[in-house]
Amino acid sequence: MKLRVPPLRPPGFSGRLHDARTATAIGRWLAVAVVLCFVTGLVSHCLQHPPAWLADDLPSRPSGGYRLTQGLHVASGIAAVPLLLAKMWTVYPRLFEWPAVRSVRHGLERLSAALLVASAVLELFTGLLNTAQWYPWPFDFVQVHYALGWTFTGALVLHIALKAPDIKAHWSRGSAGTLALPAEDGPNRRALLTGVFAAVGAVTLTTAGQSFTPLGRFDLLAPRHPDHGPQGLPVNRTAVAAGVAAVSVEDWRLTVAGPRPYELTLDGLRAMRQYEATLPIACVEGWSKSADWSGVRIRDLLDRAGAPRGARVRVVSMERGGAYSVTELAHTYARDELTLLALRLNGRALSPDHGFPARIIAPNRPGVLQTKWVHRLEVL
Structure with missing residues (x-):
């Protein structure tokens, strides 16, 4: 008796929430969060580890400048976590596309996406653990976090350049289109986006109080409370x-x-x-x-x-x-x-x-x- 092995087939996905319009809507808010996080991270790194050309001219004013920029850095990084998870959920069916590479452009697109996701996950994961002062790794956090920031930014620029036509096509509210997936009924896009933004608001509200003291009473998820300590x-x-x-x-x-x-x-x-x-x-x-x-x-x-x-x-x-x-x-x-x-x-x-x-x-x-x-x- 001859054993027959069925051919491997990529899994099928349905539902209109895995479409390009949803991915674009979440992606532009994710881009705002990560760009803000990256820029304020550069400010933080330059003040903490100034390059030689800047070491003698670091600005001492505004007096609360570092408090503002570092607070925004951590808050935008935390807000990026639910946005990144939602973005990954909307596009993960593309991991199972076949053939895996259809052209040079498609291969570069997949490579940039892999580098983008890997660096983003590592950047946000290590950053979150840093807020709790927990370092379960053998490398220097500051230098690796800084290098990952540049790696992520480079991958993001490349990915946006390759996906620019798709982003443009699905940017406006009236655009339509899918990732070649069956458009079956399911939870609508508005409900998904509302849930994602509610999650962003919740994690921001319950952590930002560690630096923005008027929100201190809601400081439930942050690892530190600014009023707890000697004196x-x-x-x-x-x-x-x-x-x-x-x-x-x-x-x-x-x-x-x-x-x-x-x-x-x-x-x-x-x-x-x-x-x-x-x-x-x-x-x-x-x-x-x-x-x-x-x-x-x-x-x-x-x-x-x-x-x-x-x-x-x-x-x-x-x-x-x-x-x-x-x-x-x-x-x-x-x-x-x-x-x-x-x-x-x-x-x-x-x-x-x-x-x-x-x-x-x-x-x-x-x-x-x-x-x-x-x-x-x-x-x-």
């Missing part, structure tokens, strides 16, 4: 985690290395003229919160050391082995009147987890660069 401000890295033991006020000294180097005790810093500033701590994970800080202006410490006007400043923390235990202040930050070596937070002396005895607070600066447990400033 009313969240903490990413505690003194214990940083390996900073209890600081003896009598033994601690601030060293300012410059043309006229000197040292100050904590009492000596307190005796200097104190300034106040209301500035946010804004972290790459997406949360931010404004607070009232007071301390000594960095520019006054530099003037006392005879620092040139255009000099950068290296800030050295007592933290042991952290990736940001040594940071630099561009002259635009160092000379800004809002940049403080802060000694007090919300009217009280800094707690150990907030950097006692002294920390940097500067406008328009990522939270990881607002160095805590400072004991040395070096004029470069």
Whole structure:
């Protein structure tokens, strides 16, 4: 008896929700989200890891600029998740098209789609885990996330270029067309789009409160709440985690290395003229919160050391082995009147987890660069 194997056939799909018009309608909103996410991500990366040509001229204003751009970056990335899932659902029948490649253009289209989907999923997945500070992978998140952003953007540009005729044909509300699929009755397009946008609104409303404080009461799904933490401000890295033991006020000294180097005790810093500033701590994970800080202006410490006007400043923390235990202040930050070596937070002396005895607070600066447990400033 001869065994007969039936020929392989691609599965059949029906329903008008897998058509080009639906894919285009969702795709243009997804494009808005990912372009906003990409642009604000570039701003974040340049402020956190400035290229050499920009390092000396980073802008210190607007003071809440990083808070705004990083909040938008995380919010648009989260909003892109349901949009990406819906977009993938509308077009997944095309994965089963046969023959797999019909022409050079069709092959490039499929290649760009594969690269686009893979990079988008990885970008959003790693970004979401970063908001929770969970890194279950062996690579450096920042560099890989940055590279994936460029990979995704390049694949998106190529895909749009190849699909431009189809996008144009199905862009307007009155257009019709399908992906050569049977047009059987099912849930209508309006219901699907309403559900997708409701999902986008829900995830945005329940996570944006971690940076947009008026929505803080709805902050149900975000991993951080801006009001939870010592002295009313969240903490990413505690003194214990940083390996900073209890600081003896009598033994601690601030060293300012410059043309006229000197040292100050904590009492000596307190005796200097104190300034106040209301500035946010804004972290790459997406949360931010404004607070009232007071301390000594960095520019006054530099003037006392005879620092040139255009000099950068290296800030050295007592933290042991952290990736940001040594940071630099561009002259635009160092000379800004809002940049403080802060000694007090919300009217009280800094707690150990907030950097006692002294920390940097500067406008328009990522939270990881607002160095805590400072004991040395070096004029470069």
